[in-house]
Amino acid sequence: YGLFIEGMRELIQATPDNPQLKNVLALFCLDYNLELQLADDSIRDALRADPDNPGFLLTSGRTQYVLDRHQEAIQTMERLVDMGKADYQAYYILGLSHLELKDAAGARHYLEMAVQTDPERGEARDALRKLGESASSPQGERKES
Secondary structure, three states: OHHHHHHHHHHHHHOOOOHHHHHHHHHHHHHOOOOHHHHHHHHHHHHHHOOOOHHHHHHHHHHHHHOOOHHHHHHHHHHHHHHOOOOHHHHHHHHHHHHHOOOHHHHHHHHHHHHHHOOOOOHHHHHHHHHHHHOOOOOOOOOOO
């Protein structure tokens, strides 16, 4: 993995105007839970070059979630929702981020959206089940943005 990361760094240095390579590097680091600060730096660079790229926004939101920057992850993923580009993963990360911020209603809303978007995937359904099991009192209504 280290060789791949080093090779990607060299390729990015050789072609610094290619934000796609920076996104690939960030995704690799995220997928293997390696050099997460490098992932964050790489996706920030990619977004500077193309701030409305849905793929870059999704990678950025994932990175923010993994780095426990949940409010930032929510803001980033909500941009995808506003653009009409949210997919299962965006809704799932939104749900998990709201859950981390103790917003059960927001978490439930986005986890349900994830299930509606891709009923075959079970992670969001499992998170909803756990949320239902742990809900002993209502957390308040989710504010619509």
